[in-house]
Amino acid sequence: MTAPxxxxxxxxxxxxxxxxxxxxxxxxxxxxxxxxxxxLVGESGSGKSLTMLSIMxxxxxxxxxxxxxxxxxEELLGRTEAAMRRYRGRRIAMIFQDPMTALNPVIPIGxxxxxxxxxxxxxxxxxxxxxxxxxxxxxxxxPDPRARAGQYPFEFSGGMRQRAMIAMALANDPELLIADEPxxxxxxxxxxxxxxxxxxxxxxxxxGLILITHDLGLVAGVADRVAIMYAGxxxxxxxxxxxxxxxxxxxTRRLLASLPRFDDDVDRLATIDGVPPSPARxxxxxxxxxxxxxxxxxxxxDDPLPRRIGASAVACHRAEELPA
Amino acid sequence: xxxxxxxxxxxxPMIIGGFIVLFWIVVALTIDLWSPYDPFxxxxxxxxxxxDVHWLGTDGLGxxxxxxxxxxxxxxxxxxxxxxxxxxxxxxxxxxIAGYLGGKTxxxxxxxxxxxxxxxxxxxAMAVTAALGPGLGNAAVAMVVVSWPVYxxxxxxxxxxxxxxxxxxxxxxxxxxxxxxxxxxxxxxCWSPVLVNATMDLGQIVLLAASLSFIGLGAxxxxxxxxxxxxxxxxNFYQWWVALGPGLxxxxxxxxxxxxxxxxxxxxxxxxxx
Numbered sequence: 001m002t003a004p005x006x007x008x009x010x011x012x013x014x015x016x017x018x019x020x021x022x023x024x025x026x027x028x029x030x031x032x033x034x035x036x037x038x039x040l041v042g043e044s045g046s047g048k049s050l051t052m053l054s055i056m057x058x059x060x061x062x063x064x065x066x067x068x069x070x071x072x073x074e075e076l077l078g079r080t081e082a083a084m085r086r087y088r089g090r091r092i093a094m095i096f097q098d099p100m101t102a103l104n105p106v107i108p109i110g111x112x113x114x115x116x117x118x119x120x121x122x123x124x125x126x127x128x129x130x131x132x133x134x135x136x137x138x139x140x141x142x143p144d145p146r147a148r149a150g151q152y153p154f155e156f157s158g159g160m161r162q163r164a165m166i167a168m169a170l171a172n173d174p175e176l177l178i179a180d181e182p183x184x185x186x187x188x189x190x191x192x193x194x195x196x197x198x199x200x201x202x203x204x205x206x207x208g209l210i211l212i213t214h215d216l217g218l219v220a221g222v223a224d225r226v227a228i229m230y231a232g233x234x235x236x237x238x239x240x241x242x243x244x245x246x247x248x249x250x251x252t253r254r255l256l257a258s259l260p261r262f263d264d265d266v267d268r269l270a271t272i273d274g275v276p277p278s279p280a281r282x283x284x285x286x287x288x289x290x291x292x293x294x295x296x297x298x299x300x301x302d303d304p305l306p307r308r309i310g311a312s313a314v315a316c317h318r319a320e321e322l323p324a
Numbered sequence: 325x326x327x328x329x330x331x332x333x334x335x336x337p338m339i340i341g342g343f344i345v346l347f348w349i350v351v352a353l354t355i356d357l358w359s360p361y362d363p364f365x366x367x368x369x370x371x372x373x374x375x376d377v378h379w380l381g382t383d384g385l386g387x388x389x390x391x392x393x394x395x396x397x398x399x400x401x402x403x404x405x406x407x408x409x410x411x412x413x414x415x416x417x418x419x420x421i422a423g424y425l426g427g428k429t430x431x432x433x434x435x436x437x438x439x440x441x442x443x444x445x446x447x448x449a450m451a452v453t454a455a456l457g458p459g460l461g462n463a464a465v466a467m468v469v470v471s472w473p474v475y476x477x478x479x480x481x482x483x484x485x486x487x488x489x490x491x492x493x494x495x496x497x498x499x500x501x502x503x504x505x506x507x508x509x510x511x512x513x514c515w516s517p518v519l520v521n522a523t524m525d526l527g528q529i530v531l532l533a534a535s536l537s538f539i540g541l542g543a544x545x546x547x548x549x550x551x552x553x554x555x556x557x558x559x560n561f562y563q564w565w566v567a568l569g570p571g572l573x574x575x576x577x578x579x580x581x582x583x584x585x586x587x588x589x590x591x592x593x594x595x596x597x598x
Contacts, residue, residue: 056497089499096497101490106512115508116498168498 003073004031005208006055006092006176011067013047013054013232015279021064022279024050026232028067029306029313034175035206039223039240041214041255043276046229048212052178056094057084071176090120093169097181099161103153109164110134110149116171136167140197159190166197176208177201183218195222216259220244228252231276231287238312248314250292250322286317294322338587344580352397361388363395363548371563381565384556392548393569399549400577403460404529407467412522414468415475420514422476423483424506434480437473445470446535453541460533460549463542467532471525475518482514489513516592520585527581534574550574 013025025047032038042048054065057079069076071091076084088094096102104112113133118124124132130149137145140163153161162182169177179198183191199222201207211223219226220240227237228249236249247253257270274291283289289299298317306315316322331339361367368378370386380389422433440448452466486492487510495509530550536542537551545552550570557567 058493058496085499085501087499088497094494094497096490096494098490102494104491104495104509104512107508115500119499119504165494171498 005034005036005072006210007031007068007070008051008055009068009070011051011054011069012065013050013059014064016062016064017280019280023282024232024279025054027305028229028232028234030227030234030237032176032208032210034208035202036225037202037209037211037223039219039226040210040212040229041216041219041226042229043214045276045278047232048229049180050232051229052094052180052210052212055178056088056092057081086120089116089169089174090172091174092176092178093172093174095162095165095169095177095179095182098185099158099165100185102165103161105153108150108152109156110137110151113137113149113164113168113171116168120172132171133167136170137164139170140164140167141193142167157190158186159193162186162190162194163197166194166201170201173205174207176210178210178212180212181214182211183215184213191218198222216255228255231282232279233287233315234306234313235288235315236312237306237314242311246310246312248309248312248319248322249288249316250294250318251288254293286315294318333591335587335590337583338591341580341583341585341587344576345584348397348401348577348580351394352401355394355398359391359394361391363387363392364546371560371566373563374565380569381563383553383566384560384563389553389566389569392553393550393573395548396550396553396570396573397577399460399543399547400530400533400573403464403467403533404526407464407471407529407533408522408525411468411472412475412518412525415472416479416515416518418472419476419479420483420506420511423480424487424502424510430480433476437476440470440473443470446532449532449536450539450541453536458541458544460537460543460547463533463536466536467529470532471529474521474525478517478521479514482517483510486510486513520589520592523588524582524585527578527585530577530581531574534570 008028008030011025011028012023014021014023028047028051030038040048040051053059055069055076057076059065065077067077071087076087103109110130110133113136114126114129117129117132134145134149137149142148142160142163156164182198183194186194195218198209202209211219213219223240225238226240226243227234228243228251229235230251236243236247236252243252244256247256254270254272258272260269272291277283277287277290283300285300285302286292286295286304289295292299296318302317304315304317306313307319309319364387366386367388368382368386370382370384372378372382374381378388378390380393383389383392418433422430449463449466449470452469453463456462456465492505492509495505500509533542534549534551534554537549538555540555543549543552550573553570554567557563557570560566
């Protein structure tokens with residue numbers, strides 16, 4: 001097997017605070033290969049977005065980041081701002097959650113794409129950058145791209161804006177695309193269009209894609225592998241089918257059990273009682289133990305690290321004993 | 325039909341303000357062509373009340389008050405324009421830098437703003453002009469000193485709001501550098517309150533310039549400057565018409581710019597409009 005496109009190992013992020021340092025990420029490990037889609041799933045506050053921001057080097061300078069982030073074997077952590085700037089948008093591109101706010105409202109769409117191109121290819125003439133922008137818009141299925149390029153974001157519909165953002169992210173042929181909840185703000189039918197565009201990119205260009213979401217249905221349909229995050233750690237990671245058919249971590253099971261089912265009439269949806277612990281008040285043992293139905297004494301004292309079980313990596317003491 | 329819709333969109337205050345300002349601009353540009361008298365020469369007996377030859381009477385030396393008032397705009401308007409241009413651009417730039425960079429730079433600039441704003445504007449302007457010596461040029465410098473901090477504050481607040489917008493983060497994620505982020509993605513969204521304030525300030529600066537001239541720190545006689553003319557009128561207290569011309573002129577200019585600024589704000593910020 002060749003080296004993965006992106007390899008994240010032992011990524012830790014801590015914020016300084018009056019109450020001492022708050023560990024927001026506690027050793028995150030995962031990797032993405034070229035042409036692979038990794039679904040990164042977790043509740044709000046589990047550290048999904050934080051993970052992505054630290055990969056891009058977008059965290060404030062006073063935030064402590066340690067561990068290793070390698071893109072094609074090159075270490076990204078600890079690089080200077082100027083060096084990171086050459087990666088951002090060129091080798092790693094990002095798509096933001098809300099297409100309503102993530103585009104500059106006072107610059108026409110086409111010009112924004114031209115700008116994204118010329119940041120990294122200053123030698124390219126305005127005219128050819130413009131041509132490329134139109135071409136990118138047509139690739140993401142924007143009708144009449146030449147005319148549309150001259151329009152402002154407010155003249156685009158939500159789905160078109162999101163696709164325009166994807167076009168912008170693709171401006172410099174990145175190897176890795178990070179999509180932070182790309183469909184959360186969209187209607188279901190529009191979601192399908194956006195997903196279809198991303199699928200095609202992966203297929204045709206071999207782009208590695210990290211899909212951050214809390215939409216398990218989306219993950220099941222699109223991702224090759226899934227990493228489930230809880231309280232700043234990846235608690236379960238495996239191929240998509242493996243996670244959905246043989247979930248090993250109690251949290252993953254509860255998460256799946258909370259999905260409404262089409263063929264099953266229930267009065268109430270299953271929920272997970274409680275909320276994820278904040279970094280300031282994390283129990284000494286497993287972060288999920290207080291909410292876990294299968295927790296034993298050991299779980300409250302001993303923090304489980306991810307272990308390899310079969311084809312999965314799971315952070316649970318009882319992963320083997322519990323019935324799959 | 326289209327013109328009517330445009331007028332409705334602009335609103336009454338903006339139309340009135342626009343006409344007043346336009347009137348003064350036209351006067352300033354063309355007065356030489358049609359003025360019946362020279363503003364400096366004595367054209368009649370001194371202190372004559374308004375008549376059909378001298379519509380606003382004559383002043384203490386026998387010069388035509390109306391002609392001098394109309395000529396006065398050639399001093400007030402350019403000064404106001406230059407002062408507002410310099411202080412709004414300079415102040416906004418400093419405010420933008422303070423807001424964008426934050427930290428020590430921010431502290432230094434904003435403390436400077438606080439110190440300047442802690443003095444009453446007119447007093448500080450008087451002190452600065454007095455220190456530099458009387459004259460319209462020095463008065464202009466003093467007015468820049470007292471008016472830039474407001475722009476710095478406005479701009480800083482705007483930049484702080486816009487800096488947190490997601491499209492700014494998106495631009496950084498696309499590899500844009502600091503200068504590009506500030507000039508392309510933050511500043512273009514920040515200028516509207518500055519523009520509104522600058523428009524209103526034009527009137528205030530005209531008033532401030534006149535005030536400085538009134539107490540003898542601005543324009544010097546025999547310049548036909550409004551504040552200076554009112555000061556001459558104050559000497560001839562019972563000849564009310566001497567101060568009436570310049571007084572009305574100041575009133576109309578301040579009112580005109582305020583209307584214009586008000587209308588502009590309604591246009592640029594839909595939330596504040598009724």
